[in-house]
Amino acid sequence: MVAAIQTVQALLDSPSFAILATGVLTGASAALLGTFLVVRGQAMLSDAISHGVVFGVAVTFLLTGNATGPLQLLGAAGAGLLTVALTEWLARSGKVKRDAATGLVFPALFAAGILLLGLFARDAHVDVHTVLLGEIGFVWLDRVQVFGLLVPRSLLVVFVAFVLNALYVALFYKELTAAAFDPVLAELQGLRPRMATGGLLALTSVTAVAALDAVGVVLFVAFAITPAVVGRLASQRLPVMLTVALIVAAAAALLGYPLAVVTDLSIGGCMALLTAAPLLVLMPLTGARRRRA
Amino acid sequence: MAGALVRPTLTTGGNLAAQTVGATVRYGKVSAIEDVSLEVPTGVMGAIVGPNGAGKSTLLKLLLGLQDDYDGHVYLLGEDVAQSRHRVAYVPQRSTVDWDFPADVLDVVLMGLYRGLGPLRRVGRAEKAQARAALEEVGMADFERRQIGQLSGGQQQRVFLARALVQQAELYLLDEPFAGVDAASEVALVRVLQRLNAEGVTVLAVHHDLNTLKKYFDWLALLNVRLVAQGPLASTLTAEALQAAYGGRLPSMAEVPPTEGLPRPSLGADATAGRN
């Protein structure tokens, strides 16, 4: 038993393990949610949330005078939810299309956040862009004590996020699928598509904030969208799509790190870039709808 | 497909308004239409009929040159589609456009005249008069400033027909013109098409409703991926041919609603459109 704990601790102590595990778990979380976002045609919500959180950072900073900490993460997640809720509300009003609704809400919240800081915290040294810009290369530096183990804080956070997401998708798989495919029918069958969707969007913004804090914005957006699109190109069936997305995200994390080590480039960037690598193969293969002559 | 090497116009002359020779379209591994040799004579009021997924819309798109990947040959009015385009008018399915688009009824009808105007010439009085005349004919004269999003399905279809009318074509190709259309509009649409046909214009429509087939059309192509039968309606619309086209799915004539699916669930319409 002691030996096992020591082995685990040795693993956790290894920076490479911490980086790879954080990458894989972030990728898996994002790919899980991203698959449903992509199927629903709401992929860009991931980008919208990652910009919208700036508003939450600004507000919590003004209220607490501090830019980092658990309260600030909550504020950011709240702003993420606000982004989602406003976008949904606007899209449902029918006065603008969904894509336009997305494009209207997050810049407004972003701009409001920047202006609040500019007006009321002019001298403050708070970098709205970087407050939530985690660096996956250094996740192993910041550790917390859990059950007698020293665990990298970000790894713990994305692990919890992953468990939440996996549980949610497992429990509400039927509802999520129905809501994505035919919300009216789902409603008629008593599947509560709105609740399933609401949960999906709420989890997306919480996961986004966790991921932004742990690994940075590039990784999250790339992990949320690209693997799911690869899955969609590879298969027309949702379970297969989900599996492919998970594998692509995990593989991109596992291979991105060695690539970054060999080339001495940004780890997060390499992982994110690799999610798109399968497209190089899949796009020519699926190019069915090309112009004749 | 050796026969396809000979340009069929040489043998058939200009008597065919629309023709495909051994046309095949595949989506992935599934054939939408297979080896279809359609021959629509000039001057008919024709219908393309078949069950869901028979490839009716695909065939129409092929005729219009909207299909990128296909095998075989396509001729319209005895020429390549690119050459005969200006002699053909097309009425797409309503579900293929965004009815939220900022345009009024007159705007949409005027779009039919765009191909005649260069980039610099403005839409003038003559064009507007022409568009109004077309609207008059489809019974939409009072709606010319109405936003297209505020029209009913039947009214939208009438506007689409008016847009085709201003093109003064020799061949009219329509994709399910009566789908989701109210009875009054259907009557108005048919009247216009029959007037055109009486003047020698060829009409070819993808049609759904077997009940009205005899009433509206005089020529028929039965399609179920392959071409089952084609020819004058009276001789082509036989129980055997229908059985062959529809197989076990043949709806008994009595069961078919008089006007096919009044407001059809839009999802179904989208799904059909999305296939192409």
Added chain:
Amino acid sequence: MPRHTAATRFPVRRRAAWLAAVVLAFSLLAAPTAARAATPRVVATVGMIGDVAAELAGECAQVSTLMGPGSDPHLYRASAGDVRLMERADLVLYGGLHLEASLARVLEGFASRTTTVAVSEAAVSPADRIAAGSVYDPHVWMDVSLWRGAAQVIANALIETVTAAGDTAGCAAQVSARYADYSALLADLHAWALEAIASVPSRQRILVTAHDAFAYFGRAYDIEVVGIQGISTETEAAVADIRRVASLMVERGVPALFVESTINPRTVNAVLEAVEQRGGHAAIGNELFADALGTQGEPEGTYVGMILHNVRAITTALGGQLPELPASLAEWQARW
């Protein structure tokens, strides 16, 4: 990816073997941690710290800097090589006071693993810090007298580190000696800078830059400092800021304003244009180094060279007289 799916189908015994293999692979990746180098490895976040550390360490430690000359510490992103450096480090020196933005929190956490020293925080007592809102301005190195304190902090940290590594070559003494020399050099530099800036006519003794990185410089050398943007490089200027700075420059007849090496020069150009539109005259002085050192291998690539360069640029552009360099710095004269 067949290998992953295959792995789940392994029988239990083979699965254990597979796990062992993975652990082994990871520990191999992590192996460099185990094999400590003979000379301690020191990692500094920014060049201002790294250069002083290298200067003091000599052959006694291997000093590397994470953020190169072109990177802005506020916006730094790590490369895989940087992770390697951190992983192997025996001592990590960073500025603190939020200089490294979000990296700072991570560095604090790192303390449990490797010795980390927040140089600016340790060297400058809260009384000597300049407040910026609820936090402190991190650009402490702009005041050479304060940075002498930092050099002392660095020297102490180095001595502890070499001692811990079983100092066989008398490194602790060497570092001490080098620190004494370096400290004297900085004292001379400080005096020279004071004299140089004081030669600028007091009316136009205003230092206009893109962002507020020069507060410590201004306080130490008695020059008014005006930043167009806020203190962080990320805030955006308002039109009002451009106007405020431009009118001030015209009013006081300030002859020059300055671009920093890590800042997009747009705002500075805009102020310059605004000054001209108001009938004033100004020029853009030599590029200043604020958040990072200059290119390595050139004089500005060192801390002393950077200060010399900045002071020269400011003094000459604003119409002051450069005094003779003190004897200890004489060799720098030849390098320009």
Added chain:
Amino acid sequence: MLELLTDPTVITVSLGALMLGLTSGALGTFAVLRRQSLLGDAMSHAALPGVVIGYLVAGGRSLPFMLLGALTTGLAAALLSVALSRRRGVKSESALGVALGTGFALGVVLLSYVQRQPGAGSAGLEQFLFGQAAATLRSDLITIGVLGAAALLVVALLFRPLKLVIFDPHFARANGYRVQLYEAVSTGLLAIAIVVGLELVGVVLMSALVVAPAAAARQWTGSLTGMVWVAGGIGAGSALLGALLSAAVPGMATGPTVVLVASLVVAVSLLVAPRRGVPVDGA
């Protein structure tokens, strides 16, 4: 107030913002109607690698090279998203997301390469994407003016085909219009507007200037011509008002102020404007 209006800086910034708002508002109309509202967002993120490549090619911070690079990778991202969305089952938003994520990742990777280089000149490349609207130079006015006017001229010349292609692509193709060509033109024009605006107002705010005026304009008018004019007007008006506000109140950065004004215009339009066309069934 008068002093404010005659101040040369205020005039420069206001003029620049006005022209940018006009151009992006008018061009954004087409993007919004094509349901490509987020194209601006995707392209402006994907401009990052272009900026870095431009820097690497030029060997220094050369603005023309960086702008050209931004334009190139922005367009490449648009192309990637078009190619992807032509695959079955890939929705346009997903395609844009892939282009955005991949483009930005490439940018970050390239940045980490450049930051490792010994020279100090690479600093501030990232800030290129944050924007400094208050720092508009007179030379910028010429760039925006010329490029904006050229883009609007192209729109005027191709107005009818663009309208037809966006409204009813099937009908357009059946009439011999090259749908893809016109879609490419409309994307290309947007890319130019974005690259010009990127340096001025930054990524996020540029994507807002594309969407907000068009979305607001749609509430007020039922014709495409009207929508282009109103969107251009709203874009120009909010930009002008934002610039003036930013000049009057210290601490109000220009870019975000412009976006907030434009967002307010959208909010008011949604609440106040006459309810426009809703499909009425039956009748």
